[in-house]
Amino acid sequence: DAKTTQPTSMDCAEGRAANLPCNHSTISGNEYVYWYRQIHSQGPQYIIHGLKNNETNEMASLIITEDRKSSTLILPHATLRDTAVYYCIVRVTSGTYKYIFGTGTRLKVLA
């Protein structure tokens, strides 16, 4: 599984877009990018995933570069409730289907 690199922490003003980057330079052609978040010590919450096309759902947008070596999670209008640790995970869609978690990005949304 490809390793991911994320900034340790970020701040974002409430109501503004939060852009969380992730580098996955060793990603393989069949590996998807997943984003989860963890609020306080709750279980990780699934946000979005994608392979090579940009994806959007009710929570966020995922932008994957053309070479697939990096991606950005976009929360379009951050609220205080979006304060959490955000994990970017790259996982191959075969075998164990296991995730390898890094330490994530601690996003703090400021009032």
Place this chain on the structure above:
Amino acid sequence: NAGVTQTPKFQVLKTGQSMTLQCAQDMNHNSMYWYRQDPGMGLRLIYYSASEGTTDKGEVPNGYNVSRLNKREFSLRLESAAPSQTSVYFCASRGGTGNQPQHFGDGTRLSIL
């Protein structure tokens, strides 16, 4: 729809005691997973079950055993608890094929004295 349910939510054990953590999912998922999370770290896979009747080791299986009781339930057992097993334990399940995401429970906070 409860999703993934873990019991208990909190537990304190003494060194050497045994304990079974329970996990049940109501999404008819085939695959189930057990992770542990230590302070300031991401989750690490302990064991997983790709389907009913099968289990396999993850990254940190030592000191643990698992049972896939049926399609819904996947339990994690500590036979002789050690302080190093103090952690938050998360269960997850995954359905479908290929790229479907895992869905997590809210965790069991386990302290071993």
